[in-house]
Amino acid sequence: MIKFKGVLGRRALLSGIAATAMLVMGGAAIAQDISGELAILQWQGGVDAEMWKKLEADFVAQHPGVSVRELTITAQGDARGGIRTAILGGEKVDIIINTWPAFRKELADAGILRGLDDQWAGLGLESTLSQSWRDLGVSDGVSYGVPYTYGDRSGIWYKTSQLKDAGVEVPKTWEDFIAAIKTLKAAGYDTPIPMPGKYWAHGEWFESLLLRTGGVEAAAKLAAHEIPWTDEVVKTALRKYAEMLEAGCCGTPEQMFAGDWDLSADQIFKADAGNFLLLGMWVNARAKGDYGLTEGVDYSLFQFPALGMGHDDTSSVDAKELLVTANGENPEAADAFLTYIVSPEATKILAEYGYASPSSNADTSLLGPVQQQATAAVAASKVQFVLGDLLPGDLVDEYRVQLQKFLQDPSDANIDAVTAAIEAKAAESY
Amino acid sequence: MSMSAADAAARSSQVSSPVGGGRRKPVAVRRRRLGETPAAWLLIIPVLILFSITVIYPLVETIRLSFFDIKGLGKPKFIGTGNYIKLFTDPAFRNTLWTTLVFTLGTTTITVSLGWFLAMLCSFAPQRTLPFRVMIFAAFGISEAVSGYMWISMLRPDQAGLLNSVIGLFSPGFAHPWLGDPNTALWMIIVAASWSGVGLPLMLCFAAVQAIPKTVLEAAYMDGAKPFAIMRFIMVPLSMPGVRVAIFINLLGALRAFDIIYVLTGGGPVRSTETVGYFMYRESMTQFKLGYGAAATVILLVAVMVISIPAIIQRTAGAK
Incomplete structure (x- = not known):
């Protein structure tokens, strides 16, 4: 009896130990045992696409049971149409890379996204992303987006040798900036700002000017259509834009409409035919990868000049985030990827390509000097998401076309006409 | 002019054929032929299916969609000819x-x-x-x-x-x-x-x-x-x-x-x-x-x- 009891006791003890071990190790074991295919909807090209391949390879190296399938959307400019088509066409992916807050809401409203509030802490995001970054990925009170990189959109890129040779100091104020344009023109540069007016990049100047004239509050209200486009703050920003055009910054409207930002970058960094480019941090990757320039030595960036209107501590920013889908076939792998993207390994790869990460795991010393400068500028600013990415699709199209009309004729009368036209479209878009 | 009229008359006589009912006869012949040859239907069915899938369906669907207000991935709303x-x-x-x-x-x-x-x-x-x-x-x-x-x-x-x-x-x-x-x-x-x-x-x-x-x-x-x-x-x-x-x-x-x-x-x-x-x-x-x-x-x-x-x-x- 005792023996029987003893045998039973030993079995019970072993079972107990095994059960306890499973309970203790269970979570980790499940996390490590993820397998199957992870489908990621990818729409970036060039060096960004190359970076994604590297991130995916590193993730697979950490999780050998997982294979990654990229569903690649080829897009010129706005990739949302391609993403919608893929989704409506029945493509099932686990992760969508997104950069448009308005699109996140559209996907969430359509029931395509999986909310992350319940898992946020469990995935280790609580400790790696601050509340303000979490807030950036929220739509209608639900956390959907996990931001993995962000960029300064109020930084103006330049080639150091050009300014040095022309005897131009990095402009700090608007007056300095206008004076620099005139000096550079006198030095033989016909278009100190080769304005990329073909598609959307001409809006960047308006958006930073709007922030510096009306602050983040006005920009946020405009994005939500809580103030009309005919508001004085919009007109003031456009009048400042007109000052730049009147200083002869950008050549004729025809020259501005002839190319997109890549042609403008070529003009500055390759052909030495222009000087300033206001654009996102992907210029960094292009300057290093495509032009073979050395960051901080051959080229650099300065923050948008101060207008002295009480809002010079503002910056426009963009961010890219990961969204997980509700119908993805491998939610475990998708969750693991969310944890991975804010890990030290992933942030190191991002830094190699010149991208800052909002993760607390990111080592900012790995970033190049220009990226560090931009990161510091954003950290010291009141930030507002890029206006163009916050507007409804049909309005943003009209907004960009009307800005082209403004570039054709920056007079006060036309500013009234242009703002009235955008407002008319906005009235039907919200 | 007279030649043209003659030509027209000749063509007309060819079409309307001699005795009344000439127009009905070919139709009847056609009907009988189709009825007599179910194989013809069998052969034409794949074409009809393909045509329906690749032409008729997209056409009807496009016309149907044109009567709806659809924004992004949101639910369609019928607006008639709006x-x-x-x-x-x-x-x-x-x-x-x-x-x-x-x-x-x-x-x-x-x-x-x-x-x-x-x-x-x-x-x-x-x-x-x-x-x-x-x-x-x-x-x-x-x-x-x-x-x-x-x-x-x-x-x-x-x-x-x-x-x-x-x-x-x-x-x-x-x-x-x-x-x-x-x-x-x-x-x-x-x-x-x-x-x-x-x-x-x-x-x-x-x-x-x-x-x-x-x-x-x-x-x-x-x-x-x-x-x-x-x-x-x-x-x-x-x-x-x-x-x-x-x-x-x-x-x-x-x-x-x-x-x-x-x-x-x-x-x-x-x-x-x-x-x-x-x-x-x-x-x-x-x-x-x-x-x-x-x-x-x-x-x-x-x-x-x-x-x-x-x-x-x-x-x-x-x-x-």
């Missing part, structure tokens, strides 16, 4: 109608007249001009997107662009942003589209000229006709069937043009090169207003049918 009413009050759409007309007439005129002219020249030495014809036709085989990128580099706004550098030989320092200027962008697109399109009219017109019976040309020569007269009274009139087909195909292609515009200008600057085809893409794919885009598609479809149905009827009338 999209059509909005289309015709939308200045952007009205502008695309004019742009489409200019683009269609421009490309059709250039490609067909140039193709026809080259075909006439080539027909005088068919063997020796073979490599030349192959080269021109090869451009027709190049994707418009690819040729678009080639034209972008030729039309660069700076002096590095081929067109600017050629003009720069005569006017040093010349640089014009051909695609950035709303006054020249559409014409440049017409030139680019015509470049790749000229091969087809050339081949069609050349084939029409080659189909002229040798005896007709020999008879004219024997009658003492000079080369110009042969060209004017024989080759030109008898090449017209090829010209008609070329016009028809070019009109349809130009009406639906999208690729070359997408690559070269994206519909800009300031929507100056936005055709109905591009408008349809912008509304449906960029803004994802599927209902509105579908309404524009139906309008385009009607335009295509207005052109194609009379042409098809005319081409089919003589078929045996």
Whole structure:
């Protein structure tokens, strides 16, 4: 009896130990045992696409049971149409890379996204992303987006040798900036700002000017259509834009409409035919990868000049985030990827390509000097998401076309006409 | 006149056949034949299924969508003819109608007249001009997107662009942003589209000229006709069937043009090169207003049918 009891006791003890071990190790074991295919909807090209391949390879190296399938959307400019088509066409992916807050809401409203509030802490995001970054990925009170990189959109890129040779100091104020344009023109540069007016990049100047004239509050209200486009703050920003055009910054409207930002970058960094480019941090990757320039030595960036209107501590920013889908076939792998993207390994790869990460795991010393400068500028600013990415699709199209009309004729009368036209479209878009 | 009347009478007698009921008889025969040959139905069913899936269903679905207000991935809302009413009050759409007309007439005129002219020249030495014809036709085989990128580099706004550098030989320092200027962008697109399109009219017109019976040309020569007269009274009139087909195909292609515009200008600057085809893409794919885009598609479809149905009827009338 005792023996029987003893045998039973030993079995019970072993079972107990095994059960306890499973309970203790269970979570980790499940996390490590993820397998199957992870489908990621990818729409970036060039060096960004190359970076994604590297991130995916590193993730697979950490999780050998997982294979990654990229569903690649080829897009010129706005990739949302391609993403919608893929989704409506029945493509099932686990992760969508997104950069448009308005699109996140559209996907969430359509029931395509999986909310992350319940898992946020469990995935280790609580400790790696601050509340303000979490807030950036929220739509209608639900956390959907996990931001993995962000960029300064109020930084103006330049080639150091050009300014040095022309005897131009990095402009700090608007007056300095206008004076620099005139000096550079006198030095033989016909278009100190080769304005990329073909598609959307001409809006960047308006958006930073709007922030510096009306602050983040006005920009946020405009994005939500809580103030009309005919508001004085919009007109003031456009009048400042007109000052730049009147200083002869950008050549004729025809020259501005002839190319997109890549042609403008070529003009500055390759052909030495222009000087300033206001654009996102992907210029960094292009300057290093495509032009073979050395960051901080051959080229650099300065923050948008101060207008002295009480809002010079503002910056426009963009961010890219990961969204997980509700119908993805491998939610475990998708969750693991969310944890991975804010890990030290992933942030190191991002830094190699010149991208800052909002993760607390990111080592900012790995970033190049220009990226560090931009990161510091954003950290010291009141930030507002890029206006163009916050507007409804049909309005943003009209907004960009009307800005082209403004570039054709920056007079006060036309500013009234242009703002009235955008407002008319906005009235039907919200 | 009397001959024509006689001809008409003869044709009439052939059609109406002798004894009354002649018109009914063939129908009855046809009915009996179909009834007698279920195999015919079996053979035609796959075609009918394929036709329904690839033509009828998309057509019906497009028309159905055009009656809905669809924004992004949101739920469709039935609005009846709302999209059509909005289309015709939308200045952007009205502008695309004019742009489409200019683009269609421009490309059709250039490609067909140039193709026809080259075909006439080539027909005088068919063997020796073979490599030349192959080269021109090869451009027709190049994707418009690819040729678009080639034209972008030729039309660069700076002096590095081929067109600017050629003009720069005569006017040093010349640089014009051909695609950035709303006054020249559409014409440049017409030139680019015509470049790749000229091969087809050339081949069609050349084939029409080659189909002229040798005896007709020999008879004219024997009658003492000079080369110009042969060209004017024989080759030109008898090449017209090829010209008609070329016009028809070019009109349809130009009406639906999208690729070359997408690559070269994206519909800009300031929507100056936005055709109905591009408008349809912008509304449906960029803004994802599927209902509105579908309404524009139906309008385009009607335009295509207005052109194609009379042409098809005319081409089919003589078929045996």
